[in-house]
Amino acid sequence: MNxxxxxxxxxxxxxxxxxxxxxxxxxIGLFSGRGYNIESLTVAEVNLKENLSRIxxxxxxxxxxxxxxxxxxxxxxxxxxxxDLTVDGPHVERELALxxxxxxxxxxxxxxxxxxxxxAHALDSTNESFIFEIVGxxxxxxxxxxxxxxxxLIDVSRTGVVGIARGLGAL
Amino acid sequence: MALRTGxxxxxxxxxxxxxxxxxxxMLKALVDQGVTDIFGYPGGAVLPLYDELFNQxxxxxxxxxxxxxxxxxxxxxxxxxxxxxxxxxxxxxGATNAVTGLTDALMDSIPLICISGQVPTHLIxxxxxxxxxxxxxxxxCTKHNYLVKDVNDLARVMxxxxxxxxxxxxxxxxxxxPKDVAMAKGTYTAKQKVKPRHYNPQVKADPAKIEQAVDMxxxxxxxxxxxxxxxxxxxxxxxxxxxEFTRLTGYPxxxxxxxxxxxxxxxxxxxxxxxxxxxxxxxxxxxxxxLMIAVGSRFDDRITGRLDAFSPGSKKIHIDIDPSSxxxxxxxDLGVVGDVKSVLGxxxxxxxxxxxxxxxxxxxxxxxxxxxxxxRDCLSYDKSSTKIIKPQYAIERLYELTKKKKKVLITxxxxxxxxxxxxxxxxxxxNRWMTSGxxxxxxxxxxxxxxxQIAHPDALVIDxxxxxxxxxxIQEMSTIAQYRLPVKVFxxxxxxxxxxxxxxxxxxxxRYSESYMDSLPDFVKLAESFGGVGMRATTPGELDDLIKExxxxxxxxxxxxxxxxxxxxxxxxxxxxxxxxxxxxxxxSAEQSVSEEGMVLV
Numbered sequence: 001m002n003x004x005x006x007x008x009x010x011x012x013x014x015x016x017x018x019x020x021x022x023x024x025x026x027x028i029g030l031f032s033g034r035g036y037n038i039e040s041l042t043v044a045e046v047n048l049k050e051n052l053s054r055i056x057x058x059x060x061x062x063x064x065x066x067x068x069x070x071x072x073x074x075x076x077x078x079x080x081x082x083x084d085l086t087v088d089g090p091h092v093e094r095e096l097a098l099x100x101x102x103x104x105x106x107x108x109x110x111x112x113x114x115x116x117x118x119x120a121h122a123l124d125s126t127n128e129s130f131i132f133e134i135v136g137x138x139x140x141x142x143x144x145x146x147x148x149x150x151x152x153l154i155d156v157s158r159t160g161v162v163g164i165a166r167g168l169g170a171l
Numbered sequence: 172m173a174l175r176t177g178x179x180x181x182x183x184x185x186x187x188x189x190x191x192x193x194x195x196x197m198l199k200a201l202v203d204q205g206v207t208d209i210f211g212y213p214g215g216a217v218l219p220l221y222d223e224l225f226n227q228x229x230x231x232x233x234x235x236x237x238x239x240x241x242x243x244x245x246x247x248x249x250x251x252x253x254x255x256x257x258x259x260x261x262x263x264x265g266a267t268n269a270v271t272g273l274t275d276a277l278m279d280s281i282p283l284i285c286i287s288g289q290v291p292t293h294l295i296x297x298x299x300x301x302x303x304x305x306x307x308x309x310x311x312c313t314k315h316n317y318l319v320k321d322v323n324d325l326a327r328v329m330x331x332x333x334x335x336x337x338x339x340x341x342x343x344x345x346x347x348x349p350k351d352v353a354m355a356k357g358t359y360t361a362k363q364k365v366k367p368r369h370y371n372p373q374v375k376a377d378p379a380k381i382e383q384a385v386d387m388x389x390x391x392x393x394x395x396x397x398x399x400x401x402x403x404x405x406x407x408x409x410x411x412x413x414x415e416f417t418r419l420t421g422y423p424x425x426x427x428x429x430x431x432x433x434x435x436x437x438x439x440x441x442x443x444x445x446x447x448x449x450x451x452x453x454x455x456x457x458x459x460x461x462l463m464i465a466v467g468s469r470f471d472d473r474i475t476g477r478l479d480a481f482s483p484g485s486k487k488i489h490i491d492i493d494p495s496s497x498x499x500x501x502x503x504d505l506g507v508v509g510d511v512k513s514v515l516g517x518x519x520x521x522x523x524x525x526x527x528x529x530x531x532x533x534x535x536x537x538x539x540x541x542x543x544x545x546x547r548d549c550l551s552y553d554k555s556s557t558k559i560i561k562p563q564y565a566i567e568r569l570y571e572l573t574k575k576k577k578k579v580l581i582t583x584x585x586x587x588x589x590x591x592x593x594x595x596x597x598x599x600x601x602n603r604w605m606t607s608g609x610x611x612x613x614x615x616x617x618x619x620x621x622x623x624q625i626a627h628p629d630a631l632v633i634d635x636x637x638x639x640x641x642x643x644x645i646q647e648m649s650t651i652a653q654y655r656l657p658v659k660v661f662x663x664x665x666x667x668x669x670x671x672x673x674x675x676x677x678x679x680x681x682r683y684s685e686s687y688m689d690s691l692p693d694f695v696k697l698a699e700s701f702g703g704v705g706m707r708a709t710t711p712g713e714l715d716d717l718i719k720e721x722x723x724x725x726x727x728x729x730x731x732x733x734x735x736x737x738x739x740x741x742x743x744x745x746x747x748x749x750x751x752x753x754x755x756x757x758x759x760s761a762e763q764s765v766s767e768e769g770m771v772l773v
Contacts, residue, residue, distance in 0.1 A: 022306060029311050
């Protein structure tokens, strides 16, 4: 088996964990301690009854590294399930961003026009600013933010990626 | 402060069925788990637990002299018995002193429970006296850890901790117990009533993989069995099955440092230890094999040497209970996840049912090749001197003069003496050899010997040590004195941190920077000051008498064996080199075979 030539790709990994103190630190510590990348990370409780949280991590590595990451995550005691959405089949990914743009006159109109094209909503507005909410794939959010830069972008807050498999299956 | 909290919780939590304090619950849980000995050191935050210990007789507490010693002692206890080792330390410095031992146990997969005291819950996060973020600090060096904030969770957490420590790949589990929780009253939950957590490692392997493994085993022409500490952890039955499998196939077997004793060393199919200081024949066989059967071993860098030149022409089967060990360092052709005992049992069943006949002709040729490598006699050394004791000779004599004893348990520190012990002391049974393999902790051996001797009062327990390592936990001589443990400390004294000096000689132009041991104590007097017997040998002629007397004395002994100062540990695969680039003796030059990349490696 050849390991050297393997390509580095981004993978979206879903992890179902017990919602207990320190569980996020365990997951993050695993990534930093073993030198894996975290490109984005989201976490929230998803099952109140069973006290479960879902963590979505976007990471990158060769197939061997990604396998390692999955195995290492599975080994943590509070981890119930690990799925590599990127490999396991079709799935959807979304990210939400809040984007604040400051400007007057022509630029302000242009910002609103582009927001419309991207189906971003204005959540807040003053005479000189907007806060847009945009939802989409990471690339779409990136593109929107890039377009807002020359129009007076002053602040961005992003959730990071959440993902779920298409079809009938559940994590 | 503690009293005030105690009062408060008692008044709020007292109900008819909740008559036990957290401390009493913890003790009861330990008893229910079959614990008979714990190693610890008291302090403010664990006083309620020590008070509870005072009032009972089921559990013996061994008072060490530093918490690091307690963890290593528990490791020695666990490895020599297969049971869980239990440690009790206080908050703050008690817990931080335990960190090295916990990391050591994690690296070598030793089942431990470490109970640490903590400041009362309302003070957590306030930088209170002897407070530290114990669960934060120990998160990466335990298999799992808990901070118990509700006394009614305590029994469940205790039982779960024991389950986690022992199941799957074993490891240390820490339970941090704030003092107010230890004093609060709550309900005990029996072991049987605790619902097992979803954590449920795979023990039995996929039958399809077993079939596939047997296919590969049957087709092999130049096979090697490479077994490690996982076999020991899986229990004595696993060693028996490994031996049966090896004999049935007629294949050669090599063991890692952690695996010594898993296969009888006196067997003709045994090639000796593998890896950096392993034998020439096992490393060459690993390099040239066409099938490698890795059993409970983890392709550690001490084993593989240069990864891109590691056993280039072989198919590899890897049997391991930890899926994250498979394909971690070395990609394998077949990963079999499961407990060694179960997997080997299944493989043997299928192998026998199919009446597999290995290719005898190929195997004969392979053994001839191996015998050729064996003829290099890689562990030989210069025996000509009658004035200077060679360290290898000292170990050889120690083995010869103790091999008839019923139960000999060997612990080691870390360094040259450890490698010489691994090469020249031979183990035919598991759980007789305790060494710090993964972490390489100097100072491991003496406390580990304490733990082993506590577990086996009748055994001959010897810590093979170096004079540098022994100084790292020398305070445990006092523990040995207190419990009248007849532990023997066999020091190979070369007045150097030998392995450091060896690397400096081979790789750093002989600049012995800070590796000389100056101002050493007089070990004979040191032993006497702790109520033991001190001995010294400086010539080969004195050695046998020293060893015989050391064994005969029913007391602790420090034997100061003054050995050749400049002796190096061979054979050796220099860092960054491949298995077939071994240095066999002082005449092989390391510098030419060590690349710049290799110099960076440890």
